Amino acid sequence: MNDQAASVRAAVLTAAETLGIQAFPVPRLGEDDALIRVEVCGLGGSDVTQYLGKLRPSSTVYPVILGHVFVGTVEAVGPRAARRWRVAPGDRVVTEAIVPCWACSLCVSGHYSLCDAGEDLLRYGLISADREPSLWGGFAELVYVPRGALLHKVSPAAPLDALALANSIASGIRWGGDLPAFKAGEVGLVLGPGQRGLATALAMMRAGADKVIITGRSSDAHKLEVAKRWGVDVAVDVDAEDVVDVVRHVTGGAMADVVVEASAVATQPVTDAIKAVRKDGRIVLIGLKRGEPIPGLVTDELIYKGVTVIGAMAANYSSFERACRLIERDGDLITQANTHTFGLDQVERAIHTLAGDVPGADAIGVSVEPGRA
Template sequence: MKAARWYKAKDIRVEDVPEPAVAPGRVKIKVAWTGICGSDLHEYVAGPIFVPVGAPHPLSHEQAPIIMGHEFSGTVTEIGAGVTRVAPGDRVVVEPILACGHCAACRSGKYNLCDSLGFHGLSGGGGGFATCTVVDERMVHRMPEGLSFEQGALVEPAAVAVHAVRLSSLKVGGTAAVFGAGPIGLLIVEALRAAGAAAIHVVELSAQRRAKAAELGATSVIDPSQEDAVARLRELTGGGVDVAYEVTGVPAVLRQCIDSTHFEGETVIVSIWEKDASFQPNTVVLKERVVKGIIAYRDIFPAVMQLMTRGYFSADRLVTKRIRLDDIVEEGFEALVREKQHIKILVESPA
């Protein structure tokens, strides 16, 4: 079968690899569509971050080169002994978290905080940028009727956004700022709408992405190259927002997020970072602000798909390009590097 494998930064190759075999408790899926995630792009430009190099991942037992792709949908083609949740022919999405099941976080149900956290499609074990893949039964969720495979490929990134809003202190009628209107930032805008935010302010350099944020429900959009974003947010909100979401991974933006919140405000860090960031702790201490991080999601895929059936996180509004697996490097990763107007690029797996 064909698969896109990561060897090192700037080196992803579409190759012929052996097709994986199903095993007890496992599910084989013919992949339909897979999204290129911001995390994938980080691995392409500056990895390794999650990709295991030099030693196998403790859960997948694989190291680079590994098959990429963790935002995907497809059809169950085969099930292993003991599988009861799905059957051949079921249309599914995959929750790609690899978790050990026995560390303190896993025992408390917070499997996304596992000591050995990994991701199918980033940490070995297979991935969605392939003809097919095999995953544990617990990772598979049946799609509701009427949800397309393209829509299914957006469940994973939408889950990140919903988890970020759920774990924040935002209340119905609250105010929020989203710094960065890439795919996750735009999905957070929609998750904030679903959560009942009264005002959603978006800070973004790209004119195309600012326009998309406004289309998706942002109350205001701010170009930080043309005005002081923090000053503007304080003016719009009478002193600062309740919650700011950092979705850029740019060190200077973290400081702006913190400064944009009012006393006792909260900053939620959603980005995965390529390098260190710093801020003056007194900006937190003297206003009793909170800074917290979130990673991935837990126990949320069914709720995200139900929101999709109500019109949230629409693929028609978020997908800007569809490509073949053979073209993933030039038309996918390189396009995202050079063409900042793209929101989400989906990759179609070979028949």
Template sequence: MNATEDAASAMTAIVCRAPKDYRVEQVARPRAGRNELVIRIAACGICASDCKCWSGAKMFWGGPNPWVKAPVIPGHEFFGYVEELGEGAAEHFNVQLGERVIAEQIVPCEKCRYCRSGQYWMCEVHNIFGFQREVADGGMAQYMRFPPTAIVHKIPVGVSLEDAAIIEPLACAIHTVNRGDIQLDDVVVIAGAGPLGLMMVQVAHLKTPKKLVVIDLVDERLALAREYGADVTINPKSDDALGVVRSLTDQYGCDVYIETTGSPSGVTQGLDLIRKLGRFVEFSVFGSDTTTDWSIIGDRKELDVRGAHLGPYCYPIAIDLLARGLVTSKGIVTHGFTLEQWDEAIKVANSLDSIKVLLKPKN
């Protein structure tokens, strides 16, 4: 193989090898097999779960069967252009060369009880792009392969790069808000105004609840939440969250509490703020264990506690909302870096200096 052929068969990628050991490397460029495609990555977001994984959080690295199986190319908030189609892939995915596409973050096995019943996002095997390479690596690279069981969606031409880059987290936000079953007369509290929380604010606003309340420790993020439709914002450093919420609800508490802080205090706060028979939706990925008095859930309030995982059946909705301008990345996407700038990118993403950081490979 000559130098030109060797360069064409390699690509730049971030390789996760261990906590805080992520390296910019030259690796083999993926090739498309039967019913597979390869995309040229346009952008890949750095998620809060990527930051927790990088820092060594127990849920990613601990136990006898850790979620992360290194070495692996991380990244699940990606989209790109169809670069190569394997045999049968055009018909299998209904796509053509050059089209902008995204794959859902989970790669279903299509064999377990959850996949067979349509609940594919809870797949027992649970391969997710960017954490295990059994089926394929993630999107923090120049190119990426979609295996045959990937769930692929097209992205309309009019959707900007920044908007397209938030389709995955927006789908998660939509699923989470839907789990809250928001009604027109509900007082809804969203705890956490990070990227996901700010997207949830926009989606919840479209549900037109009676009052939409957002809690966060960063005033600049609360200002964005108000721009996105929050009626009331609370900074616990200076405001009495319980007093404010009770004043809005005849002292009962909120009807729906959505936890997306990633902090254990967000859970205990929610159990205080929510009314009896309320709906508590838990979305966050935590870096440490959460301890609380479970009698609040049962004996005292009889709460309806609901989890929210991934963005099942919500990618088409996310794409449509972005295409119609009903949800935006403006104000959320704050930084962009090349793959070669990884060390700076993860530092900024893991701080309050940013909201959403994108990696944009040089192709």
């Protein structure tokens, strides 16, 4: 690392809606860890919730450096870490959001995104900055990466605006392709046109879908327009049309083979998913509802239809690898969904933009580039 880097700037949340820039010392590395110079860090809905102080109590910690979806170049790396991750200084990498324990039954069986380490689980953006070496979030110039982290090398030619969406693209590949075993020639329905919904629709199209249908509200017109530019067959404004009727018409009554419910908070899409899926179809649920029950949920229809229902939380190593390759190939297309980029001193504005608090912003993906002036 360059000797001139005496300290590292980071955006630190010290209480709900209280965020400022602080400086931290550059950590000393051992043989098994690394430092990543952050090029871009994407924002998600959880960043907004965390900023507002509305995460569940077990996940609320202060002070904390926000940001869990970051991409950057290897600034320095220990010799054992370099061999393990097969990286060298200057390599560009995508870093996954968690550092699993690699000891629990879920980790050793390949389900590390569900790691059962409890309080010992390291999750970027949710670790106190009081825990050395402090640099545990992507809204910083450097991030510390310990043994056990998951890194994915990606081309330096890949567009930063697309890489900011790497987590969403990886999740979409898993949720729209892997988990429901989506096959070429099938019809996919995605309920919700946010970053993850768009990524899921893209994954279905790349898997050879016969048709892909995506839904949103009138206020999501800019998101549905991106979906259409990406090649989605039908974009449904649910404020003007009944999605179940549209699916019935498009499929000639056969209904959708796979439905991915990707709407945060809203509960109506869950019941729509049950009505819109075909017999022996698959439903993937990814939209969190803040613990609220689903009004009008009748499970009998799932039984009568023989529907497989899958709950999904995160991407995995394989889907991240494929996301990197997809971004390298289709980065210029994916870039269209990253609508706003800010510098480190503008993190609060970035959060408010993603939250919809900035009139006329029409945000989809929002990112922070710590090196941006």
